[in-house]
Amino acid sequence: MRDYKNTHAYFVGGGIASLAGACYLIRDCGFPGDHIHIFEELNVLGGSNDGTGNPETGYVIRGGRMLNDETYENTWELLLSIPSIDNPEKSVREEIIEFDSQHPTHSNARLVNNNGEVVDVSSIDFDNEDRIALAKLIVTPEEKLNMLKISDWFKPHFFETNFWYMWATTFAFQPWHSLAELRRYVIRFMHEFPRIHTLEGVTRTPYNQYDSLILPIKKFLENHNVDFKLKCVVTDLDFKDSEKITVTRIYYKEQGMEKTIELNESDVVFVTNGSMTEGYSLGSMTKPPVLNDKGASWKLWDKISKKKQGLGNPTVFDDNIQGSKWESFTVTCHNSKFFDLMEKFSRNKAGTGALVTFKDSNWFMSIVLAHQPHFRNQPDNVKVFWGYGLYPDNPGNYVKKKMSECTGEEILIELLHHLKFEKEMEDIIKSANCIPCMMPFITAQFMPRSIGDRPQVVPEGSTNLAFIGQFCEIPDDVVFTEEYSVRSARIAVYKLFGITRPVEPINQYQYDIRTLFKSFVTMFK
Known part of the structure; x- marks a missing residue:
């Protein structure tokens, strides 16, 4: 154990990576x-692991994390080291496994067609070219895939298969996303390939991830x-004038006031560069969300990447909002009517069915009913579900507007038409609050890239x-996962502090x- 009397650790960003690093x-x-000092621009920790709201104004979860x-x-x-909030005698890991074993996932309605019928997904629909x-x-090395898109590799038929409909919506891939990242996903989740139609490999938390993961860690x-x-924005870093990369000063804003921190020689800085x-x-039931641009x-990252070599190339990820945006929505229901209809339709009790994707939806829309x-x-009388559309700039099949221009009520109308719940539409909408959420950088990490970006x-x-x-x-690891953030934090801490304890290795299912x-066998079904 070292003497840390004169050493401080500064984390830029209050997401799960920084919390894990601490x-x-x-x-x-x-x-x-x-x-340990954690700087967070918002007034709440957790980063993208969010979950907020109340029954009166509506609940919001920007993303669904599997x-x-x-x-x-x-x-x-x-999580084995973090005590549960509800039962401190248990770890968060034990709490999640216990909950998940009581509510196992097995989707019976993974895909739905335009007739409101559940699609038979026992076949993934590949042909020999696929x-x-x-x-x-x-088997192609990643260094040969620089800047290639998925659509550069696969023929049009691939994007019309049950496999693509399920894989794309499970992981939020688009045809113009990084081929190298798709390759990593296929290898990393190869064990999920035979059960992608049921999503049995998904492990659920008792509540949303903010309540189940972030609060116990906090x-x-x-x-x-x-x-x-909180409500502190780091605006810049100064570096020592040498060939080495040494941060000497942190600039930040707190309550509108500009401040600086002069670092000691032994201080360390962990930066969450970029944010999905x-x-x-x-938005709201009566107002669509707006499309914003880059923030702090x-x-x-843009600033510091220009100061030193080896700090990455953020423009690859943050300069194409059209390619990285999509829209989610959270629906708060003040009775169980929609849930009752969905459980009957899907043959899944809420919390056991994972994603239901409407494969013919112009918005490429999916929803999921979590355990309540x-x-x-x-x-007890309030139910909450979440959904998203990967193509927010397309007009709807029934509401002839872009999803990005729709109010929460119009998104609900489109959804209920896909499900053929028209008879109950008025009652469901009257008792529901749908809050849409536009996220300009939500899949920025999937944009085509080269080694070194x-x-x-x-x-x-x-x-x-x-x-x-x-x-x-x-x-070898895959972005858009909790594991990527946690693994990065562990690697960072161990390398900067010379810890010889090994990081958990990646399971090599391939x-x-x-x-x-x-x-x-699955490829030939």
Whole structure:
């Protein structure tokens, strides 16, 4: 154990990467909690792991996050160290596994066609060209895929298969997204290939991820006196004038006042570079959301990447909002009518069915009914579900407007038409509150890229700077997951502090004979 009397750790961003990094400092480095400072622009921690609202004004979850019991290696290891809020004798990990075993996922209505009928997804619909292209992709080295899009590799038929409809909506891929990232996903989640139609590999939390993950971690850190600087925006970093990468000064704004921190030689800085939910905008039942542009997180990365080599290329990710945006919506229902109809239609009790995707929807819309209550303060007579559309600039099949121009009520109307719930439409809408959410950078991490566009977790030559979150480089792992953020934080802490304890390795399912055989058979169904 080292003497940290004159050492402070500064985290830029209050998402799960920073929170996990603070936990690793305390747990594995013996670092004093009151020497850890977390800067967050919003007035709440959690980053993209959000969940807020009340039954009167409506609940909001910007995104739906699916955990995986077999691939979130470091996430689960960390959560074994975090006590449950409801039962401190249990860890958060144990609490989640216990809940998930009582409410296992097995979708009976993964895809729905334009006639409101559940699609038979026992076949993934590949032809020989699709099979050959996917097999060839798996064995092609990533360095040969620089800047290639998925649509550069696969023929049009691939994007009309049941596989694509299910894979794209499970992970939010678009045809113009990174081929290299799709390759990583296929390899990382190869064990999910044979059960993509049921999503049995999804592990659910008892509540939304803010209530189930962030709150227990926050409480753990509060008990160690970690300093949370909310509504504070880091605007710039100064570097030492040398070939090394050494941060010497932090610039930030707090309550409109510009401030600076002069770093000690032993201080360290962890930066969450970029944000998938930055610039989000909420609408209402009577108003659509607006489309915003770059905010503090992207602007900071833009600034510092120009000061030193090896800090990445943010423009690849933040300069194409048209390619990275989509729109979600959260619906608060003040009776159980919609849930009753959906449970009958899907043959899934709420919390067991995962995504229901409307494959012929012009918006490419999906919804999911979580186990209720989904929020800690949710009354028994209130139900909450979430959905999203990957093509928000297309006119609806029934509401002839772009999704991005629709109010919450119009999004509900479009959804209820797809489900053929027209007879109950008036009653459902009258008792519901649909809040749409536009997210301009939600899949920015999937934009086509080259090697080097994402900085290393600890860049070459860095003495006190690390990058964490979704826009740093971790070989073989996949972005848009909780695991990527947690793994990046663990790597960062261990490298900067010389911890020899190993990071949990990535499970290599592509080398498991049984997994390969099952996946091969699935390709011919």
